[in-house]
Amino acid sequence: MIFIDYKDRRPIYEQIVDKVEELIIKGVLQPDTQMPSVRAFSVELSINPNTIQKAYAELERRGFLYSVKGKGSFVCFQDSLLEEKRIKIKEEISKNVEEAKLLHISEEELISLVRNVYQKNKGGNEV
Amino acid sequence: MIFIDYKDRRPIYEQIVDKVEELIIKGVLQPDTQMPSVRAFSVELSINPNTIQKAYAELERRGFLYSVKGKGSFVCFQDSLLEEKRIKIKEEISKNVEEAKLLHISEEELISLVRNVYQKNKGGNEV
Amino acid sequence: MIFIDYKDRRPIYEQIVDKVEELIIKGVLQPDTQMPSVRAFSVELSINPNTIQKAYAELERRGFLYSVKGKGSFVCFQDSLLEEKRIKIKEEISKNVEEAKLLHISEEELISLVRNVYQKNKGGNEV
Amino acid sequence: MIFIDYKDRRPIYEQIVDKVEELIIKGVLQPDTQMPSVRAFSVELSINPNTIQKAYAELERRGFLYSVKGKGSFVCFQDSLLEEKRIKIKEEISKNVEEAKLLHISEEELISLVRNVYQKNKGGNEV
DNA sequence: GTGGTCTAGACCACG
DNA sequence: GTGGTCTAGACCACC
Numbered sequence A, B, C, D: 001m002i003f004i005d006y007k008d009r010r011p012i013y014e015q016i017v018d019k020v021e022e023l024i025i026k027g028v029l030q031p032d033t034q035m036p037s038v039r040a041f042s043v044e045l046s047i048n049p050n051t052i053q054k055a056y057a058e059l060e061r062r063g064f065l066y067s068v069k070g071k072g073s074f075v076c077f078q079d080s081l082l083e084e085k086r087i088k089i090k091e092e093i094s095k096n097v098e099e100a101k102l103l104h105i106s107e108e109e110l111i112s113l114v115r116n117v118y119q120k121n122k123g124g125n126e127v
Numbered sequence E: 001g002t003g004g005t006c007t008a009g010a011c012c013a014c015g
Numbered sequence F: 001g002t003g004g005t006c007t008a009g010a011c012c013a014c015c
Helices: A012-026 A038-044 A049-062 A079-102 A107-119 B012-026 B038-044 B049-062 B079-102 B107-119 C012-026 C038-044 C049-062 C079-102 C107-119 D012-026 D038-045 D049-062 D079-102 D107-119
Strands: A065-068 A072-075 B065-068 B072-075 C065-068 C072-075 D065-068 D072-075
Touching (some): A012 A049, A012 B079, A038 A049, A079 B012, A079 B079, C107 D107
Antiparallel strands (some): B065 B072
16 A cells, blocks of 8 residues: 655655555545554564654644554544645645746746646546 | 744755755846855854855755855856756646645636736836 | 775765765666665774765765665666766767877777777686 | 866866966977966966966976076977877776776777767868 | 764865 | 865754
């Protein structure tokens, strides 16, 4: 399900956090599903358990997981999380568009860029 | 001219690199202008000269500066650098848009986001 | 494996970069091999860790190494790097030949020079 | 006659040394010609007299100039200098060819490289 | 343990 | 004075 890219400059735990988050948002991991135990997951990915622990802690902090003592970690998905992410990504896009404007990329070019991404995979991987 | 944000998680030298690059692209720093000397700049920002040195070296590697031993560091700007940056920022935006799509942000909303950024400061940012 | 020549006018970190590059190209250092840690290597060569760090950073920039915080530095070799080096060395040789021509060294002499290098160690340098 | 390239990474005095040497070898500067005085030359190139001084000293050390107290510096060209340079350039070519061999550039390719340089400008700029 | 950043202070070559 | 390299020693995030 998850593949660690050691050549990726981002820390491993962050790669895991991002991937799990994505799977939850995509609906692949359904709410209240139990996550693999720290130990099991660490064996599966052959990485240090501490790293998984850190990833789970971060996911819990962000509100994508909740842990029950003695039972394990579970997917916790609320719409508010989606909204938060939407705001974040829109802020990032704003920042990038501003930089693009500075580089004299035209409004039209950016809009057609947006359209292209939305056309891509049309009629295919709808969830 | 430049302000170091110690709360920023990015390393100091990277903040400097990005800021100087921006100033060059904006045209605030004109080609062949002499940059402040490593030592003078380090005093101005109250950081270690080595950190400035690292920033200047990176800027030279990227083609925004050229340094001459015994003379100083100078702004060196070619159009090809702009084109490279344009490609990079477009890739970045594409990735952003894809993520936005995943979050069910509509094509229209993104487009109006782009338009807003381009409208902002319209006819006003001349000093 | 590596010897620092303090009489050499080139900086230490550059000597290291060149030597490691050579070892990778020669195949002595195989892809994904772990390099000695910055600290271990610095002890081995009795130089400052920062100097090794600088060498590794440059090797990473050139695409011969990739480093992962908390894990180590690893050999990372792609064929495209070879092609780049080939182009560079051919340019260098062209410049040399032009200078040789200026010095009235005959075409034949240079060609026999080339042939000699290629004959040397013929059928002998297998270990 | 001489143009300083400030974007060239080599020190200025070295650029001057190389250029003067080239002019002498090419025969543009004839033996026993008087060189411009340090002051005149430094004004002409708008650089520091110390830099010219250093270049002249190096050229004298190499045997391309001789200075007469109270009179100035003069071109001094002996065939032995040419021979030295020939040996040097051949050594450098050998080194580079060896590296090319390591990169699996074929003997034939290098030889045709040599031939190409010799064909270029055929029948034109003979001195 | 690892790589990466930063400081303090030194030395060198160059102009 | 300038840029560039190096050392010594510290701290951080990550595994």
